[in-house]
Amino acid sequence: MTTRTDAPTRRQQILKEAARLFAERGFHGVGVDEIGAAVGISGPGLYRHFAGKDAMLAELLVGISERLLEGGMLRVEGANGSSREVLSSLIDGHIDFALDDRPLITLHDRELDRLRDEDRKRVRQLQRRYVELWVAVVGELYPAAGEAEVRAAVHAVFGLLNSTPHLGAPLGRSAMEELLRRLANGAFDALAAEPTVQ
DSSP: OOOOSSSOOHHHHHHHHHHHHHHHHOGGGOOHHHHHHHHTSOTGGGGGTOSSHHHHHHHHHHHHHHHHHHHHHHHHHHOOSOHHHHHHHHHHHHHHHHHHOHHHHHHHHHHGGGSOHHHHHHHHHHHHHHHHHHHHHHHHHOTTSOHHHHHHHHHHHHHHHTTGGGSOSSSOHHHHHHHHHHHHHHHHHGGGSOOOOO
């Protein structure tokens, strides 16, 4: 008999449903009982896994920031190719996040300020480190661009990719991936272009 090792744990199921519900109705619009019902346990049963909704929110937002940074570092460290290949790998990783974790993007936009100061500072610290990974790679690929311009381009691409929760589902997954990839690369390629005079 084989056992599945990739099945989500109860804790992961709770977090996934909490993220979905918080994104749909807001943090204060969702009760513990509703989260429990979504995963087939009683609301009080959730307290075996989490101290409360605040703990779920913190784990969701700190957790995704940790995963993005760790994934980005692995992509940079594991790359044996050119800066272009490293950037392509970073873009692909962020596209996966943007398409697979849409509720977390919405949650971050709306609920980050609800975190305890300590957790919010941790999220911001992790995000800064993630940005710096990208800035180093993009700066190497476009050496004529200044650091401020490179940093602005990185943030603009994040804004572009993280807009996916607002798009609905106009395209299939692979078509959306390809479009986002082309848009992100086009935005970075603008760093090599001569500024237009207006």
